[in-house]
Amino acid sequence: MSRQDAEDMLRTIAAECRYTGGITGVTAIRPQVLEAMERVPREQFVPNFYKAMAYNNMPLPIGHGQTISQPFIVALMTELLDPGKDDVILEVGTGCGYQAAILALLVKQVYSIEIVPALAGVAAERLRKLDFSNVAVRRGDGYAGWQEHAPFDGIIVTAAAAHVPPALKEQLKPGGRLVIPIGLPAMTQELMVLEKDKRGKISSRDVLSVAFVPLTGGSGMPRTADDSVEPE
Numbered sequence: 001m002s003r004q005d006a007e008d009m010l011r012t013i014a015a016e017c018r019y020t021g022g023i024t025g026v027t028a029i030r031p032q033v034l035e036a037m038e039r040v041p042r043e044q045f046v047p048n049f050y051k052a053m054a055y056n057n058m059p060l061p062i063g064h065g066q067t068i069s070q071p072f073i074v075a076l077m078t079e080l081l082d083p084g085k086d087d088v089i090l091e092v093g094t095g096c097g098y099q100a101a102i103l104a105l106l107v108k109q110v111y112s113i114e115i116v117p118a119l120a121g122v123a124a125e126r127l128r129k130l131d132f133s134n135v136a137v138r139r140g141d142g143y144a145g146w147q148e149h150a151p152f153d154g155i156i157v158t159a160a161a162a163h164v165p166p167a168l169k170e171q172l173k174p175g176g177r178l179v180i181p182i183g184l185p186a187m188t189q190e191l192m193v194l195e196k197d198k199r200g201k202i203s204s205r206d207v208l209s210v211a212f213v214p215l216t217g218g219s220g221m222p223r224t225a226d227d228s229v230e231p232e
Ligand code: SAH
Pocket: 066, 067, 068, 069, 092, 093, 094, 095, 096, 097, 098, 099, 100, 113, 114, 115, 116, 119, 140, 141, 142, 143, 158, 159, 213, 214, 215, 216, 217, 218, 219
C-alpha cells in the first residue's frame, strides 16, 4: 500500500460524509476511526486480482458471492457503533475480516461470526497473521448471536436482515448500540441504529439507504429476491 492510497481513501470518506451528513446525521468520522482505517492494510483483505483497487471507495468481491463493504460504509457503520476502548463488540458477517480488523484497533475485544466456513477460516488465519489478537472468529449462524460472550457493548451486522434478529436485541447491553441493514435482498435496504437505554427499552432510527448481501441461515432470508418466489 502506498500511504497516498490510504490518504486518498480517507479524503473520499470525508467528502462522502459531508454529502450525506444531512441524511445520516454523521457529518464527520472521529479521528480514531480514520486512524484505524489508515493503519489497516486493506489490500491484504482482498483477492490478488483486486489489490490495485483496494483503496477505491467501492465494495469488492471476496469470493463465495460475498463482498467487502465500501470504505465509506465501513467508516459510517463504525462511527454509528460509537466504539469505546473497553468495549466488547459482536460482528455478524466476518467476510474477509476487514471490519473486524478496524474494530480491533478501537475496542478491547471483537467476536465475529461468519456462516460460510471457507471465509471464516481464511479471515481467522489472516487476522492471526496480521497480529489482530483481540478478534475471535467463529463459523456459524449469527442470527442467534454468540450467547457465551454476551452481553455486548455494541453489535454490528454486515449483511442485510429482513428483521432485527431477536437474539441480537437480547445480547445487547443497556446503553449499547446495534447497527444493522434491514430490508430485502436485491433491493436497497435501510441502515438502522438501535439503542438500548439503561432500562432496556430499545429505540431505533433509519440512517441511510444501503445495498448489502443478505443474511442467510436461520433468519429465513432468501439468498436473492428470486429465491423467495414460491415454486409453482
Ligand atoms: N464485514 C465484512 C463484510 C462481509 S459481507 C467485511 O469486512 O469483509 C457479509 C458477510 O456476512 C458474508 O461473508 C456472508 O457470508 C456473511 N453472512 C451472511 N449471513 C450470515 C449469518 N446468518 N451469520 C453469519 N454470517 C453471515
